[in-house]
Amino acid sequence: ILNVEQSPQSLHVQEGDSTNFTCSFPSSNFYALHWYRWETAKSPEALFVMTLNGDEKKKGRISATLNTKEGYSYLYIKGSQPEDSATYLCASNYGGATNKLIFGTGTLLAVQP
Amino acid sequence: SAVISQKPSRDICQRGTSLTIQCQVDSQVTMMFWYRQQPGQSLTLIATANQGSEATYESGFVIDKFPISRPNLTFSTLTVSNMSPEDSSIYLCSVGWDRGRETQYFGPGTRLLVL
Numbered sequence: 001i002l003n004v005e006q007s008p009q010s011l012h013v014q015e016g017d018s019t020n021f022t023c024s025f026p027s028s029n030f031y032a033l034h035w036y037r038w039e040t041a042k043s044p045e046a047l048f049v050m051t052l053n054g055d056e057k058k059k060g061r062i063s064a065t066l067n068t069k070e071g072y073s074y075l076y077i078k079g080s081q082p083e084d085s086a087t088y089l090c091a092s093n094y095g096g097a098t099n100k101l102i103f104g105t106g107t108l109l110a111v112q113p
Numbered sequence: 114s115a116v117i118s119q120k121p122s123r124d125i126c127q128r129g130t131s132l133t134i135q136c137q138v139d140s141q142v143t144m145m146f147w148y149r150q151q152p153g154q155s156l157t158l159i160a161t162a163n164q165g166s167e168a169t170y171e172s173g174f175v176i177d178k179f180p181i182s183r184p185n186l187t188f189s190t191l192t193v194s195n196m197s198p199e200d201s202s203i204y205l206c207s208v209g210w211d212r213g214r215e216t217q218y219f220g221p222g223t224r225l226l227v228l
Contacts, residue, residue, distance in 0.1 A: 004155070032214045043117065044205070046216040089156065093213035100171070101217065103156040 002026055004092050006104035013080050014112050020076045021107040022092035027071035031095035035064055035075055038106070039086040047075075047088075080111045115140055117220035119227050126196055126228045132191045136206030136221045139185035146217070147179070156205065162189040173221045212224045 004074045005024040013019050017043065032051045038044040048057040053068040061078045077084055091101040126132050136145065145162040158167040160181055168181035185191040188218040193200050203224050209217040 034216070036219075041122075041221065043221045044219040046218065049214060049216055051214055091156075095213055099213055100158050101156075101213075105153070105155045 001020060002092070002102050004090060004102050004104040006107050008064045008107060009105070010108040010110070011059065012055075015080060015082060016108065017076045017080050017111075018076065018110070019080055020074050021088060021109075022085075023073045023075070023092075023104055025071050025073075025090075025092040026094075026103070027068055027103075029094045030068045031041065031099075032093045033073050034067055034091045034093070034101060035073070036089040036091070037086045038089055044089065077109070080109070082111045082113050085109055085111045115142060115218040117206060117208060117218060119206055119220040121223060122221065123224040123226075125228065128227055129196050130196055131192055131194045132196065132225060133190050134204055134206075136189045136191070136220055138187045138208050138217050142208040143186075143210045144208060145183060145189045146207045146209070147181060147189070147191045148207060148219075150203045150205070150222075151199075152201070159191070159204075162191075172224075193225065198227050201225055201227045205207075 009024050034049050035047040036044040043061045050066040055066040057064050063076045066073045087106040089106045091103040118137045122143045147159040148156045150156045158171050159174045160170040161179050162168050162183035164183045180192045203222045205222045206220040207217045
């Protein structure tokens with residue numbers, strides 16, 4: 001059974017703090033890693049798709065890294081703002097017979113003004 | 114990218130009844146998917162909706178419980194049949210042009226509570 005783990009489950013930070021969370025996934029037969037941001041009552045918003053070991057991607061104050069050999073990805077938020085409050089989901093894909101997105105349970109981020 | 118709408122956005126239903134959820138996309142897409150997120154659980158793929166043919170279901174999901182239609186490249190429906198409280202979840206439609214390395218775009222979800 002392929003299992004994607006995210007930590008921490010939830011996080012409370014103050015406005016202006018920088019923060020990061022982790023996504024762990026089985027590294028064997030890895031194909032792609034997706035990050036999404038999901039605000040309540042809205043559609044999950046795609047942040048990054050990463051495929052290569054050592055990939056680093058950036059979108060504004062948010063960035064992500066990927067280590068496919070050890071099976072983890074970090075998501076960083078620099079200078080958190082209240083509008084960053086959301087659940088951050090990662091999902092991995094393995095191609096072949098398991099060609100679908102397998103999601104973690106997410107990290108719930110709350111940014112206090 | 115794609116803009117996706119879902120109807121209804123939320124509903125409260127009695128056990129034993131059925132609910133049909135609609136998913137409409139603003140452009141033609143290759144692939145449409147249906148996901149479920151039960152409370153405290155991860156998003157889980159129910160099935161891939163295939164245009165003009167039967168949907169492809171993931172392990173643990175069956176057509177009798179979750180019949181799916183996809184009459185064209187921009188529209189799909191998911192029915193949750195003979196509901197029980199365990200079906201209380203958020204149901205999301207997503208679309209894409211590839212299963213793995215391309216972004217999937219999600220609808221806003223349907224929040225279902227079964228009493």
